[in-house]
Amino acid sequence: MSGIDAGRLVQTAQGLLAGLAGMASAVVLLVLVLYGMSLDAVAFRRTLTRLTATRPHLVTALRQFARDTCRYLVVCTLFGLVVAALDTVALALLGVPLPLLWGLLSFITNYIPNVGFLIGPAPPAVLALLDSGVATMAGMVVESQAMLARE
Secondary structure (H helix, E strand, O other), rough: OOOOHHHHHHHHHHHHHHEEEEEEEEHHHHHHHHHHHHHHHHHHHEEEHHHHOOOOHHHHHHHHHHHHHHHHHHHHOOOOOOHHHHHHHHHHHHOOOHHHHHHHHHHHOOOOOOHHHHHHHHHHHHHHHHOHHHHEEEEEEEHHHHHHHHH
16 A cells, blocks of 8 residues: 555546546537437427428428438448458558547548548648658558559
């Protein structure tokens, strides 16, 4: 027991509790936003039903937009999962620190149209340069370009 530093133990516990509190608040916010959206969805459906008689083209266009948006999100999610998994494996093989974090970033930036594929690989490329040198960064850039070629 004499080898345990109480200050460091308290500091570690404080950091852990702060992280858990931040995660809990994010989960609560997400649940509240989803609940609000679900309440709004019911009212929006009723509004569309009432508008069908007077503006059928608007209702058709809004429904088609919703369908296409859902399809886009599903495709982005599936493609993002594949790209993130391949990026994570490649970064781990190249020895870039924190490959799971960069894989998650790759997945998230995949939702950004037109430039997301450029934003995702930039931070791990810089980290690879600073941590392991030009050869690792070049390997990472080649891997990113190979991913783009598969798209």
